[in-house]
Amino acid sequence: xxPTPRYADLRSTPxxxxxxxxxxxxxxxxxxxxxxxxxxxDGLLALxxxxxxxxxxxxxxxxxxxxxxxxxxxxRNVNDPYFKIDLGHSKPPIILLPWKHxxxxxxxxxxxxxxxxxxxxxxxxRQFRDAxxxxxxxxxxxxxxxxxxxSAFESFLQGLTVLRRSLDAFSHPTEYRINWNIALRTIRxxxxxxxxMGIYARVIRGVVCTEFAEIxxxxxxxxxxxxxxxxxxxxxxxxxxxxxxxQRSCSRVQFEKPLDEEDVNEIIKQLPSxxxxxxxxxxxxxxxxxxxxxxxxxxxxxxxxNVGSMQVEIRIEPGAEHGILEMWRGARTRLSCGDIKSxxxxxxx
Amino acid sequence: MVLxxxxxSDEQNFxxxxxxxxxxxxxxxxxxxxxxxxxxxxxxxxxxxxPNVKGDVLEKVIQWMEHHKGDPVKEGDNxxxxxxxxxxxxxxxxxxxxxxxxxxxxLTVAASYLDIKNLLTLSCKAISNTFKGKTGxxxxxxxxxPNEFTPEEEEAIxxxxxxxx
Numbered sequence: 001x002x003p004t005p006r007y008a009d010l011r012s013t014p015x016x017x018x019x020x021x022x023x024x025x026x027x028x029x030x031x032x033x034x035x036x037x038x039x040x041x042d043g044l045l046a047l048x049x050x051x052x053x054x055x056x057x058x059x060x061x062x063x064x065x066x067x068x069x070x071x072x073x074x075x076r077n078v079n080d081p082y083f084k085i086d087l088g089h090s091k092p093p094i095i096l097l098p099w100k101h102x103x104x105x106x107x108x109x110x111x112x113x114x115x116x117x118x119x120x121x122x123x124x125x126r127q128f129r130d131a132x133x134x135x136x137x138x139x140x141x142x143x144x145x146x147x148x149x150x151s152a153f154e155s156f157l158q159g160l161t162v163l164r165r166s167l168d169a170f171s172h173p174t175e176y177r178i179n180w181n182i183a184l185r186t187i188r189x190x191x192x193x194x195x196x197m198g199i200y201a202r203v204i205r206g207v208v209c210t211e212f213a214e215i216x217x218x219x220x221x222x223x224x225x226x227x228x229x230x231x232x233x234x235x236x237x238x239x240x241x242x243x244x245x246x247q248r249s250c251s252r253v254q255f256e257k258p259l260d261e262e263d264v265n266e267i268i269k270q271l272p273s274x275x276x277x278x279x280x281x282x283x284x285x286x287x288x289x290x291x292x293x294x295x296x297x298x299x300x301x302x303x304x305x306n307v308g309s310m311q312v313e314i315r316i317e318p319g320a321e322h323g324i325l326e327m328w329r330g331a332r333t334r335l336s337c338g339d340i341k342s343x344x345x346x347x348x349x
Numbered sequence: 350m351v352l353x354x355x356x357x358s359d360e361q362n363f364x365x366x367x368x369x370x371x372x373x374x375x376x377x378x379x380x381x382x383x384x385x386x387x388x389x390x391x392x393x394x395x396x397x398x399x400p401n402v403k404g405d406v407l408e409k410v411i412q413w414m415e416h417h418k419g420d421p422v423k424e425g426d427n428x429x430x431x432x433x434x435x436x437x438x439x440x441x442x443x444x445x446x447x448x449x450x451x452x453x454x455x456l457t458v459a460a461s462y463l464d465i466k467n468l469l470t471l472s473c474k475a476i477s478n479t480f481k482g483k484t485g486x487x488x489x490x491x492x493x494x495p496n497e498f499t500p501e502e503e504e505a506i507x508x509x510x511x512x513x514x
Contacts (some may be wrong), residue, residue, distance in 0.1 A: 024454060024492050029463050038434060038477035047483025051494050051504050125406065 029057055068132060072168075073089050073153070074143040083121055083149065085114040102136045118148070125152050129160070136161040142190065143168035154189055166194035170228060180214040185282075187221045194224040198325025201235055208233055212241050219248040228256040239266035246274045252333055254281045258322045261288035264314075268327070272308040277330030289316055351386055354396035354409075362396065363406035369414045373423055374464030402459045406452070410459050411441065413468055418466060434474045444475040 024032065036058055039047065044062065048055040048216065048285055072086040116124050129335055140162045142153060157165070167190075169183050187195065195218050201210045219225060225245060229235055236258065259267070259282055284292075293303055304313040309329055316323045326332065351367035355376070367386050379397055380386050399407065416439060416484045436444070444453060453476060460469040480488055489496060498506070 025494060027454065027458060028461075031458060034461070035457070035473040035476045038474045039480050043477070043483070046483055046485050046488060047480060048509075049498075049503070050488050051497055054494070054504070180422075237427035 001103065018066065020096065025051065025053055029053075029060075030348060032057050033061045045178050049209070056085065062131070064069060068137040069143070071137055072141045072143070074168075075099055075146050076312050083116055083118065087114065108160070121149070122152060125156050129156055132160070136163065139164045141166040141168050141196070142186075142192075144168075150186060150189065154171045164224070165192040166196060166224075166226075167222075169195055169197040177184060180217065183214075184221065186215060187218070193222055194226065195222045196226040197228075199227055199229040199235065199241075201229070201233075203233070208242075210235055210237060212237070212244070212284075215241065216244060216248060219245040219250040221249055224252040224254075225250050226254045234260060238263050239270050242267055242280060243270045243274060245279050246271065246276070246280075251276065251278045255277075256283065258283040258285040260285055261292065264288065264325055267325070268307060268312055271327055272310040277328075279328040279333050280326065280332075282325045283322035284314070284325050286316065286321070286323055289314065289325075292324075351510070353380065353385060356396045356398045357402055357404035357407045358400050359404045361407070363404075363407055363411060365411055366418075369411070369418055372414050372417065372420075372467065374466070376463060376491050384391065399463070401454070401462050406455045406459050410432060410463065410468070413440075413456075414465070416443075417467060419470055422466065434470060436471050436475050436478070440471050441475065455474075 034043065034046065043059050047058050059154070068087060070086070074084050114124070114128075137160060140157070142149075144150060144153075148235075167183060167187055173203065183195070188190065193348075197215065197218065199210065199212070199215065200209050203209070215225070215227070238255075242253060261284075264284055267280070267282075271278075293316065296303060298313070303315055304310070307327075311328055311332075313326045314323065315326075352364040353367055353370060353376075355363040357363065376397060383395070385395060385397070401470065402410070412482070423428055454473065457469065457472040457476065460472055479491070483491070486496075488491075488494070
């Protein structure tokens with residue numbers, strides 16, 4: 001028995017040549033699965049066409065690999081008997097689904113749309129859950145008030161790892177406003193921690209009247225509020241609204257429509273009085289944002305500064321439509337869908 | 350420097366630095382459990398038989414471990430499924446001559462048996478790269494897999510995947 005020389009030069013020790021074949025199909029399924037885990041989406045579809053065993057292994061691998069970044073459910077509208085699920089930036093649990101449900105991701109390969117009829121929904125959801133049982137879902141959003149779908153998702157969500165469970169209450173705002181209790185009940189039933197909702201206002205004889213009751217009620221239940229306003233005119237009382245939200249259970253707010261300078265000044269003044277970890281992300285109209293930043297520069301002030309124990313940052317990102325105001329105490333947590341998209345790494349399609 | 354002797358299935362001896370063997374979960378467990386790295390005992394002189402790895406493949410494994418000496422050893426199976434693994438240039442050159450062949454597979458099987466996680470991951474990734482941009486029949490030809498599908502089955506699978514084409 002002669003010892004093989006160590007530190008051998010790679011080129012001088014060629015790969016072993018042998019007559020007998022060491023066939024891929026004769027290897028343990030787990031090992032083949034280990035290889036298939038790294039195969040891109042198109043490769044997996046091609047492998048399904050190679051042999052029975054390979055097809056079986058691909059399907060098994062997909063069960064363990066699925067990662068759902070965004071799952072958005074909508075029942076469409078009352079007169080339409082179809083449901084629709086968008087799977088954004090997700091690895092392929094989809095190849096386990098009944099094919100007739102799927103529409104081609106031809107235009108945007110990062111989103112797969114699943115369409116189906118109401119009758120097909122329970123069976124679809126069962127198969128889908130089996131396929132993603134071990135998959136973490138980054139963001140689940142539901143836009144439905146239909147008891148049929150709500151109860152289905154109640155059991156669907158049990159045992160799944162879902163980072164952000166969100167209710168999309170932007171659509172049909174007037175219907176929601178008739179009975180906001182439906183939304184509140186949905187938040188409780190599905191254990192939702194985020195709500196995307198509008199700020200409603202009416203103009204009566206030229207005066208803008210706002211109603212914040214639903215927002216405050218929701219802020220008692222949800223950790224994250226994504227607020228949009230439906231009226232172009234300035235709204236009175238926004239700084240007080242934001243402070244009021246943070247005084248409740250909610251600790252993260254994203255305010256979508258841009259604030260004016262007066263609102264920004266007032267928020268910076270009032271918000272530090274709230275003594276808890278929180279994060280506000282709001283847009284500022286670009287003109288005032290520029291003015292604030294110019295003033296700070298003239299006074300040799302930084303655009304990121306402290307007010308008490310709270311950190312404040314005002315910035316204008318290149319090419320952005322609006323300026324940004326961020327205020328936070330504790331961790332600056334990820335807030336928007338856009339941020340989630342930018343955080344996605346290396347998903348092959 | 351402590352040397353530990355590995356014996357391949359075809360009875361070739363490979364004296365290997367103790368430090369290198371920390372990359373192999375299987376061998377590391379054996380060494381620790383049997384006190385093989387204690388120079389004061391007879392156990393240190395005991396060779397480790399590896400009945401599932403042939404000499405020429407074991408030699409390639411050792412070459413790989415030599416190059417990756419000191420690399421952090423991956424622990425556990427909690428990989429991030431979304432993390433894209435890039436095969437470094439040296440490893441790519443190392444695997445390339447054996448690509449599409451049973452030899453690369455043998456190395457992958459050995460990496461799995463010896464529980465060398467980094468080698469297993471890179472080796473699997475290198476194999477998986479060979480499927481990129483290929484059709485089912487092309488993969489079948491390259492890997493010598495016979496076509497066992499009936500025309501009806503082929504049509505059924507084609508229909509299943511139709512939406513993505």
